[in-house]
Amino acid sequence: MESVRRILHAAMPSQSYSIYRGVEEEDEAELHIEEAPRVDQSSHPKCSRFQISPQYQKLIIAVIVAAFVAFILGYVSTRRPCVACDVNSVEIVSDESYEQEASEPIRMDWSELKDLFTKYLTDGSKMEENIRRVSRAPHPVGSAENSGLADLVLQTFKLYNMDHTWAENLFAELQFPNRSHPNSLYIVNDSKIVERIPVGDPDVYCPYSATGKVEGGLMYVNYGRQEDFQELKSWNIQVAGSLVIVRTGLISFAEKVHNAEGAGARGVLIFPDFAEVPVYGHVHFGTGDPSTPGFPSFNHTQFPPFKSSGLPKILAQPISLSSAKTLLGKLLGRSIPEKWKVPDFLSHGVGPALSSEGHKVQLEVTNGAVSMELHNVFGSITGRFEPEHYILIGAQRDSWGPGAAKSGVGTAILLELARTMSMMVHNGFQPRRSILFVSWDGGDFGSIGATEWLEGYLSMLHLKAAAYISLDTPVLGDENFIARTSPLFTNLIENVIKQVDNPRRSQQSIYDYMSQRSGNWRADVIAPLKKDSSAFAFTASAGVPALEFSYVENSQPYRFLDTQQDTYQKLNEVVNGRLPSVAVCVAQVVGLSLMKLSHEHILPLDYTAYNDILLKHMMNLQTHHHKLKLRGLSLDWLFSARGDYTRATQRLKQAIAQSDRHNEKVIQFFNVRIMRVEFYFLSQYVSAIISPYRHVLLGRGDHTLDTLMEHLSREQGAIDDSELRKQIALFTWTVEGAANALSGEVWEVQRSF
Structure with missing residues (x-):
């Protein structure tokens, strides 16, 4: 009524009115107008009195009140959010009810989201069907079977009505056997052939082996690990100039050959110690196309004139179990220790001498390079508020053999999760961030499809990819659950495995099962990324946090990986039919894990994890304090940089805790800083071509902490002072750069030294 009084006052300036409705007395239920004191008209000669009848006054008031009420009701009833507004521009729209309505689909309670996921994830029948379909026959790179699977994955993504589906082709230089001149192995005397040793299946070879012909003595080096070569050294036995023979297992073929080359060996023979079955494996100590280190193989006509430093300079060849028995039976020298003995093998010496004087082993490798087209297949679900940030999940598709464990299970899980997530989205769930499902080609040659795609988008991927999950070899048993991961995922893994039942025992979570085994689940579950995996390339090369999950066995590990016996039946036997x-x-x-990474407002990555890791490394470096002091060097600056990083994480954590979680602009600002933590630890002082794995803590090369530690561990006379200074400086400023980047804007950086 106050607004009515003001309107009447403006309309009748010659008189003041007091309007009121009596509510306490029954006889005063209508409006009254009380005349104000009469004004002296002598001072206002042009003013005259204006009288309005009571009935007319009531009519005016009624019309004004009705119009006011109609306006209010019309405003409320017609108020609607603008359907043309961009849902990603929430900060522009100040209407509170619109923000609530627009955000409702992605603000599902975690229990509701989990129930929705469980509802659409199948009970295993679809999983079995897909594993059998992918692994029914060998499907190596370039084969019609592999191309058919690529088409199948693409059509399946389209069937799920994903937002975007596409395939990308690339060319890589691969290595294949020379059918007209196969690889060969002989016992020779003065370079004359004495005995031919069959290598086994002529199609079995080591891609990226050096080619040529070498001969020399032969030495048995167990698994070919660094500690195995160190044990030979402790016996005063020199490997240099000889070939070595090692058994499969524990480390990759590439690591075995890399270690042998470091010890001075001229060639490596690799045999399976468990069955008469040919075993395949590449020997490039790295990932991706070794002909294009650091950049993509998208244009096959322009291979550069240099190769990856991970290519071996020595020969490598797999041989059969029977051929290995023949060769090992000829070895003389010191008897092998019991722990090196292969079951069912007769005792033999370490070598390098053979039983016949003057006899040597001759190995010839004739593999040839071929340019091959590869096909990566993609399907994506677009995020709601951060569509420009991706959560990637990928699986190897190709396999030299049937590949049940190698590619079948991973591809089946990829397809099942794509179907499940699509069903969830079509039934109300909308992730904050985009999800990319990828089927990689060229995995058998060292994650070529994944690494080359990564290198193709290297200049921008650290701005887009928040996390990568690898599905390579996810099931090799059912006894131990392993998470090979960047340190940032530890808390996420703990949260997730508490919510999933262990397959060996229902009603008991994976977390409880693994904790009961030793009392320390982290020691049993968390492991570093494998250096020959696509996940390692994403983190160490591009700075994208990565992880991969796998079930493995302890007592009888799955040995048929990379063989023609990697079938559904074999793998199913290992996991007792489950x-x-x-x-x-x-x-x-x-x-x-995928839902948490794509759904939560703040990315669930523990950016504080490197605080303790850096401190541990600092303590290890401090053990060499006396060597540094003799050279006038100090670690004070490095300790200060580590302190800056710790303070930066604490400030970021406090800022997030005090922020408005409903302010999309602020949330995205924090997430950008969190998702780039691994990128901050990539050295900016080395070339991605010369040293692709630039991560100073996880990578490989002269810029890494491991190399710095190895340098400090040398004898005093073997330390290069200028090189040591450079290594300390580069590592210090990489850590300081990570602290500055995590702090945010330059005016928020608080340098302590």
Whole structure:
């Protein structure tokens, strides 16, 4: 009524009115107008009195009140959010009810989201069907079977009505056997052939072996690990100038050959110690196309004139178990220790001498390079508020053999999660961030498809990719659950495995099962990324946090990986007939991780994890304080940089805790800083071509902490002072740069030294 009084006052300036409705007395239920005191008209000669009848006054008031009420009701009833507004521009729209309505689909309670995921994830029948379909026959790179699987994955993504589906082709230089002149192995005397040793299946070879012909003595070096070569050294036995023979297992073929080359060996023979079955494996100590280190193989006509430093300079060849028995039976020298003995083998010496005087081993490798087209297949679900940030999940598709463990299970889980997530989106769930599902080609040659795509988008991927989850070899058993991961995922993994039942025992979570085994689940579950995996390339090369999950065995590990016996039946036997259920268990872990990474407002990456890791490394470096002091060097600056990083994480954590979680602009600002933590630890002082794995803590090369530690561990006379100064400086400023980047804007950086 106050507004009515003001309107009447403006309309009748010659008189003041007091308007009121009596509510306490029954006889005063209508409006009254009380005349104000009469004004002296002598001072206002042009003013005259204006009288309005009571009935007319009531009519005016009624019309004004009705118009006012109609306006209010019309405003409320017609108020609607603008459907043309961009849902990603929430900060522009100040209307509170619109923000609530627009955000409602992605603000699902975690329990509701988990129930929705469980509802659409199958019980295992679809998983079994897909594993069998992918692994029914060998499907190596370039084969019609592999191309058919690529088409199948692409059509399946389209069937799920994903937002975007596409395939990308690339060319890589691969290595294949020379059918007209196969690889060969002989016992020779004065370079004359004495005995031919069959290598086994002529199609079995080591891609990226050096080519040529070498001969020399032969030495048995167990698994070919660094500690095995160190043990030979402790016996005063020199490897240099000889060939070595090692058995499969524990480390990759590439690592075995790399270690042998470092010890001075001229060639490596690799045999399976468990069955008469040919075993395949590449020997490039790295990932991606070794002909294009650091940049992509998208144009096959322009291979550069240099190669990857991870290519071996010595020969390598797999041989059969029977051929290995023949060769080992001829070795003389010191008797092998019991722990080196192969079951069912007769005792033999370490070598390098053979039983016949003057006899040597001659190895010839004739593999040739071929340019091959590869096909990566993609499907994506677009995020709601941060569509420009991706959560990637990928699996190897190709396999030299049937590949049940190598590619079948991973591809099946990829397809099942793509279907499940699509169903969830079509039933109300909308992730904050985009999800990319990828089927990689060229995995058998060192994650070529994944690494080359990564290198193709290297200049921008650290701005886009928040995390990468690898599905390579996710099931190799059902006894131990392993998470090979960047340190940033530890808290996420703990949260997720508490919510998934262990396949060996229902009603008991993976976390409880692994904790009961030793009392320290982290020691049993968390492991570093494998250096020959696509996940390692994403983190060490591009600075994208990566992880991969796998079930493995301890007592009888799955030995048929990279063989023609890697079938559904073999793998199912290893897991006691529970392959589909174990695969579903891994899918649950990966799916819950995927939802948390794509759904939560603040990325669930523990950026404080490097605080303790850096401190531990600082303490290890401090043990060499006396060597540094003799050279006038100090670690004070490095300790200060580590302190800056710790303070930066604490400030970021405090800022997030005090921020408005509903302010999209602020949330995205924090997430950008969190998702780039691994990128901050890439050395900016080395070339991506010369040293692709630029991560100073996880990578490889002269810029890494491992190399610095190895340098300090040398004898005093073997330390290069100028090189040591450079290594300390580069590592210090990489850590300081990470602290500055995590701090945010330059005016927020608080340098302590």
